[in-house]
Amino acid sequence: MFKRLADTGTAVAIVVDGKPVAARAGDTVAAALLAAGIDHCRTTPVTGAPRAPYCLMGVCFECLVTVDGVGSRQGCLIPVHDGMKVETQIGKREAGR
Amino acid sequence: MTAASDLAPSYDLVVIGGGPAGLAAASLAARAGVSTVLFDENPGVGGQIYRAITTTPVADRAVLGEDYWAGAELASEAKASGALIVNGATVWSLDPQKIVGVSIAGKARMIEAKHVIIATGSQERPFPIPGWTLPGVMTAGGAQTALKAQGLVPSGRTVMAGTGPLLWLLAAQTLRAGGRIDAILDTTPWRNWLQALVHLPDFALSPYFAKGLALLREVKAKVPVHRIDRVGAVGKEKLSEVVFASGGRERRLPADLLLLHQGVVPNVNLANAAGVEHVWNDRQLCFVPVLDADFGSSVPGIAVTGDGAGIAGGTAAAERGRIAAIAAVRALRPEATLPDTQAIRQKLQREEMGRAFLDWLNRPAESFRQPEGETLACRCEEVTAKQVRDMARIGCEGPNQMKAFLRCGMGPCQGRLCGLTVTELIAAERKMTPAEVGYYRLRPPVKPITLAELASLPISEAERKAVER
Amino acid sequence: MAANVGAADYDVAVVGGGLVGVATAWGLAREGCRVVVLDEGDRAVRASRGNFALVWVQSKGLGLAPYAGWTIRSSNAWGGFSDLLKQETGLDVCFQRPGGFHLALSEKELEARANILKRLHNQPGIVDYKTEIMDHSQVARMLPDIGPEVVGGSYCPLDGHVNSLRLFRTLHTAINARGVTYLPSHRVESIAKEGGEFRLTTAHGEIRAGKVALAAGNANMRLAPMVGLEAPMRPERGQIVVTERLRPFLSYPVVTLRQTDEGTVMIGDSKEESVDPAGLTIGVSATEAERAVRQFPLLANVNVVRTWSAIRVMTQDGFPIYDESETHPGAFTVCCHSGVTLAANHALSIAPMIARGALDKSLVAPFSVRRFHVQEAG
Ligand SMILES: Cc1cc2nc3c(=O)[nH]c(=O)nc-3n(C[C@H](O)[C@@H](O)[C@H](O)COP(=O)(O)OP(=O)(O)OC[C@H]3O[C@@H](n4cnc5c(N)ncnc54)[C@H](O)[C@@H]3O)c2cc1C
Ligand SMILES: Cc1cc2nc3c(=O)[nH]c(=O)nc-3n(C[C@H](O)[C@H](O)[C@H](O)COP(=O)(O)OP(=O)(O)OC[C@H]3O[C@@H](n4cnc5c(N)ncnc54)[C@H](O)[C@@H]3O)c2cc1C
Ligand code: FES
Numbered sequence: 019m020f021k022r023l024a025d026t027g028t029a030v031a032i033v034v035d036g037k038p039v040a041a042r043a044g045d046t047v048a049a050a051l052l053a054a055g056i057d058h059c060r061t062t063p064v065t066g067a068p069r070a071p072y073c074l075m076g077v078c079f080e081c082l083v084t085v086d087g088v089g090s091r092q093g094c095l096i097p098v099h100d101g102m103k104v105e106t107q108i109g110k111r112e113a114g115r
Numbered sequence: 116m117t118a119a120s121d122l123a124p125s126y127d128l129v130v131i132g133g134g135p136a137g138l139a140a141a142s143l144a145a146r147a148g149v150s151t152v153l154f155d156e157n158p159g160v161g162g163q164i165y166r167a168i169t170t171t172p173v174a175d176r177a178v179l180g181e182d183y184w185a186g187a188e189l190a191s192e193a194k195a196s197g198a199l200i201v202n203g204a205t206v207w208s209l210d211p212q213k214i215v216g217v218s219i220a221g222k223a224r225m226i227e228a229k230h231v232i233i234a235t236g237s238q239e240r241p242f243p244i245p246g247w248t249l250p251g252v253m254t255a256g257g258a259q260t261a262l263k264a265q266g267l268v269p270s271g272r273t274v275m276a277g278t279g280p281l282l283w284l285l286a287a288q289t290l291r292a293g294g295r296i297d298a299i300l301d302t303t304p305w306r307n308w309l310q311a312l313v314h315l316p317d318f319a320l321s322p323y324f325a326k327g328l329a330l331l332r333e334v335k336a337k338v339p340v341h342r343i344d345r346v347g348a349v350g351k352e353k354l355s356e357v358v359f360a361s362g363g364r365e366r367r368l369p370a371d372l373l374l375l376h377q378g379v380v381p382n383v384n385l386a387n388a389a390g391v392e393h394v395w396n397d398r399q400l401c402f403v404p405v406l407d408a409d410f411g412s413s414v415p416g417i418a419v420t421g422d423g424a425g426i427a428g429g430t431a432a433a434e435r436g437r438i439a440a441i442a443a444v445r446a447l448r449p450e451a452t453l454p455d456t457q458a459i460r461q462k463l464q465r466e467e468m469g470r471a472f473l474d475w476l477n478r479p480a481e482s483f484r485q486p487e488g489e490t491l492a493c494r495c496e497e498v499t500a501k502q503v504r505d506m507a508r509i510g511c512e513g514p515n516q517m518k519a520f521l522r523c524g525m526g527p528c529q530g531r532l533c534g535l536t537v538t539e540l541i542a543a544e545r546k547m548t549p550a551e552v553g554y555y556r557l558r559p560p561v562k563p564i565t566l567a568e569l570a571s572l573p574i575s576e577a578e579r580k581a582v583e584r
Numbered sequence: 585m586a587a588n589v590g591a592a593d594y595d596v597a598v599v600g601g602g603l604v605g606v607a608t609a610w611g612l613a614r615e616g617c618r619v620v621v622l623d624e625g626d627r628a629v630r631a632s633r634g635n636f637a638l639v640w641v642q643s644k645g646l647g648l649a650p651y652a653g654w655t656i657r658s659s660n661a662w663g664g665f666s667d668l669l670k671q672e673t674g675l676d677v678c679f680q681r682p683g684g685f686h687l688a689l690s691e692k693e694l695e696a697r698a699n700i701l702k703r704l705h706n707q708p709g710i711v712d713y714k715t716e717i718m719d720h721s722q723v724a725r726m727l728p729d730i731g732p733e734v735v736g737g738s739y740c741p742l743d744g745h746v747n748s749l750r751l752f753r754t755l756h757t758a759i760n761a762r763g764v765t766y767l768p769s770h771r772v773e774s775i776a777k778e779g780g781e782f783r784l785t786t787a788h789g790e791i792r793a794g795k796v797a798l799a800a801g802n803a804n805m806r807l808a809p810m811v812g813l814e815a816p817m818r819p820e821r822g823q824i825v826v827t828e829r830l831r832p833f834l835s836y837p838v839v840t841l842r843q844t845d846e847g848t849v850m851i852g853d854s855k856e857e858s859v860d861p862a863g864l865t866i867g868v869s870a871t872e873a874e875r876a877v878r879q880f881p882l883l884a885n886v887n888v889v890r891t892w893s894a895i896r897v898m899t900q901d902g903f904p905i906y907d908e909s910e911t912h913p914g915a916f917t918v919c920c921h922s923g924v925t926l927a928a929n930h931a932l933s934i935a936p937m938i939a940r941g942a943l944d945k946s947l948v949a950p951f952s953v954r955r956f957h958v959q960e961a962g
Contacts, residue, residue: 019269019371020270023262023266023268023293026172042172042265044167044172044264049261064495064829067248067497068249069250073254074253074258076157076562079528080248080494096158111828111829111886112831113849113883210866214866216866510766512769513625516626516633519749519753520749529889529890556862559864563828563887563888563889566851566873566877566883566885566886566887566888567885570876570884571874575867578871581856581865581868582868
């Protein structure tokens with residue numbers, strides 16, 4: 019869907035659902051997922067429909083993902099860091115995670 | 116990085132939002148000697164128009180245009196002003212006593228303010244069409260943010276749909292950056308010209324006139340544009356095609372990305388939760404706060420400025436921020452020397468001049484604001500337009516009762532993506548005006564915080580007694 | 585039924601479209617009455633939009649023993665009531681009665697709890713129902729996620745819960761399907777009885793009905809004297825915190841914390857004197873959150889999506905008021921806290937009484953407002 023304009027930024031290695039993804043410094047989690055061509059970042063807790071980042075400005079809450087073990091984080095507001103673990107959130111969140 | 120624990124218990128002025136309005140307000144106040152803190156939830160300052168102004172990887176200045184780069188000065192002024200600027204700081208509560216609840220890196224604090232300037236800006240108007248929740252459908256503003264902040268451009272088969280100046284701006288920026296746009300579906304109703312035309316002379320004098328025309332020409336030379344009156348996204352797990360129609364003739368375009376935009380509306384959540392009175396603005400089809408000439412709201416000591424006060428654009432937002440800041444400084448530190456308000460008001464007036472024309476021309480058609488049938492009105496709780504309409508028909512005449520009945524507006528976005536739709540659907544079904552129907556009454560936290568953060572806040576003896584038995 | 589109401593537009597006018605009003609209206613419609621519900625608009629203070637949704641038995645009746653029996657009657661009727669609603673509307677209000685808990689975070693709290701229960705069950709004339717005091721390990725067998733600070737609690741197998749907002753929607757849907765006229769933004773300003781019928785004045789004109797049922801919550805205080813009745817009230821504010829949707833982790837409702845069928849966790853049960861429905865005390869929400877995290881530590885990282893306050897419909901002594909007017913025959917009050925718990929009674933017991941034109945004293949005499957007069961005299 020998206021390509022990087024200038025591949026200049028410093029590389030940041032993150033892991034998405036167990037697979038390595040090459041992000042860049044300055045990426046938010048949501049942007050890194052879009053750049054990596056990942057279709058959806060969660061399924062809804064109501065009907066299980068797939069969803070992907072929609073607004074990238076913090077208002078829609080479609081970008082909710084599990085980041086470093088903590089669920090329901092707004093991916094479009096969180097900058098990536100080396101070694102970050104991102105997981106697709108499936109349906110309802112599990113208490114304690 | 117400022118941590119929650121680094122914050123003082125109180126500041127004279129708390130500015131919420133680091134777009135042009137907030138940056139201009141915070142710089143002016145701090146320079147006038149007022150102790151000022153600015154909170155913004157984004158990783159960097161700039162707000163929507165100047166997103167990632169200090170970090171953007173887009174080096175070629177022509178891509179984003181000079182209007183974008185104008186933000187660099189605002190950002191550096193603010194940095195030098197002495198205001199404490201805290202990014203990654205989400206304000207989740209504000210009450211009439213001007214206690215600000217803020218969360219930074221998972222730690223919440225309550226900060227006292229003598230004066231508060233809300234500069235939380237705007238968001239894109241909900242665009243509830245069939246299939247708008249499919250992965251592959253995004254807002255045009257979202258795509259623009261990805262361009263500004265991360266240098267991402269659409270590369271697959273891309274369709275843009277909607278109305279308003281921002282749609283054309285993004286199209287131009289995308290094309291300049293070498294991105295791909297297969298088609299633009301223009302939803303602007305022809306009849307809008309009837310109301311817009313009388314305001315054309317004013318618009319012709321405003322700075323937006325020449326810029327706007329040039330943009331249209333630039334884009335139309337490269338991309339096919341279709342006037343349409345219906346559009347939908349189709350796909351199983353993600354977008355596969357865009358269906359659109361004009362005068363009954365249906366067409367389909369295979370697509371990987373559909374970018375939607377039909378204008379921006381004030382981000383009312385925080386002001387609403389603080390008890391600020393709002394009214395319906397029929398020209399801009401949204402709720403706006405009731406404000407005095409200095410952007411002071413119905414709650415003493417709380418101002419709402421920038422596009423949050425009603426849409427007027429980024430340059431106007433900065434001037435509005437300055438006016439709100441001058442009022443704050445006058446109240447907090449009367450002895451301070453201040454810039455000439457008259458000159459600022461004149462600049463603002465010039466900026467706002469073309470607005471009526473733009474508003475009337477780009478007023479989205481009813482069919483794009485008042486969905487039907489199975490189209491989702493509320494994305495979070497997956498409530499359909501039909502459900503909302505049915506409940507309205509059996510007597511539900513307001514959004515707060517609707518929320519209780521259907522859970523629309525109860526999800527994490529707190530009504531940001533359904534509020535206007537629900538108000539308009541009820542108005543349509545019950546033959547009322549949106550002003551009569553009203554809006555959701557919002558409550559803290561206006562952005563989610565964790566239970567542990569809430570639990571960590573100060574508790575008085577009386578408050579504990581109200582719960583423990 | 586229509587024969588004895590003369591020219592009135594409706595057999596019964598129900599004043600108030602909260603849970604009590606619509607449950608009563610539905611019951612009346614089932615009895616064949618032509619019913620109108622007069623309600624306020626969207627911004628009204630409405631306990632039915634902000635409650636905790638328990639169908640609760642334990643601790644009910646301290647101070648008025650018959651209230652325990654009345655509550656159990658409703659709790660027992662609830663299953664059938666929700667089935668009927670489902671048949672009529674297709675909507676499931678998710679009534680469950682697995683039993684419920686009261687959790688204590690200190691020995692002192694547990695002792696206080698045991699004392700209350702002892703006093704309650706020692707009252708003369710109280711129906712016998714079981715509430716068990718449990719220690720930490722007994723509770724943990726049923727609620728494995730409790731934290732170490734939970735010293736114990738009380739458990740009553742008759743306790744349950746429901747999706748109360750869906751109940752509210754379902755009742756509105758059901759009365760609509762049964763032909764009840766629902767008129768929002770029809771705040772009743774005054775009520776008079778003329779020529780054998782009641783005339784209810786609203787800003788949108790006059791409504792005439794053969795009978796009138798006052799179910800306007802705390803506003804009954806103002807309306808009741810217009811028809812020779814009384815409703816001494818003392819409204820009270822409660823605050824609730826609610827989280828995002830979670831996978832099921834809690835099999836029993838706790839009086840201060842429950843997981844809804846949708847997955848959200850509701851946390852609450854505060855009491856404040858304030859009657860400002862817009863106000864919200866963050867420190868009260870913080871206390872609720874702090875206790876919730878101590879009770880269930882796994883909730884610490886969960887997101888809170890909303891908090892709200894709502895005004896309880898509360899009579900002076902906390903017990904229901906059901907009365908019929910002596911001076912204005914055909915006028916009734918239906919007024920109570922715990923309108924969720926008692927919804928089955930209102931629909932299936934109180935409404936038929938109103939339809940017949942007389943309250944059944946053998947069931948509801950203890951809930952007459954006369955109890956206040958007796959106390960004053962004594
Ligand atoms: C997606 C988008 C893109 C846009 N792009 C352009 C453009 O390219 N050119 C143009 O002329 N206009 C653009 N606009 C219009 C925009 O409204 C501008 O006119 C301008 O950005 C408004 O400035 P502002 O200072 O009022 O608010 P904004 O620039 O919107 O700034 C508001 C800031 O407040 C922050 N904020 C919001 N809520 C909270 C909270 N609860 N806690 C902490 N921080 C918070 C936000 O993160 C944001 O940084 C855009 C609007 C949107 C929605
Ligand atoms: C925080 C909280 C937690 C609760 N938890 C529980 C619980 O767990 N279990 C339980 O059983 N109960 C609970 N309750 C109580 C329960 O919600 C109420 O008993 C019930 O909702 C009362 O319903 P009602 O119809 O009497 O009042 P309301 O819902 O307040 O409705 C009164 C209606 O009358 C209307 N009205 C007022 N004046 C007029 C007029 N002049 N003309 C026309 N209409 C008028 C109002 O607009 C309103 O619609 C709780 C309440 C609160 C506040
Ligand atoms: S993409 Fe909308 S909130 Fe993150």
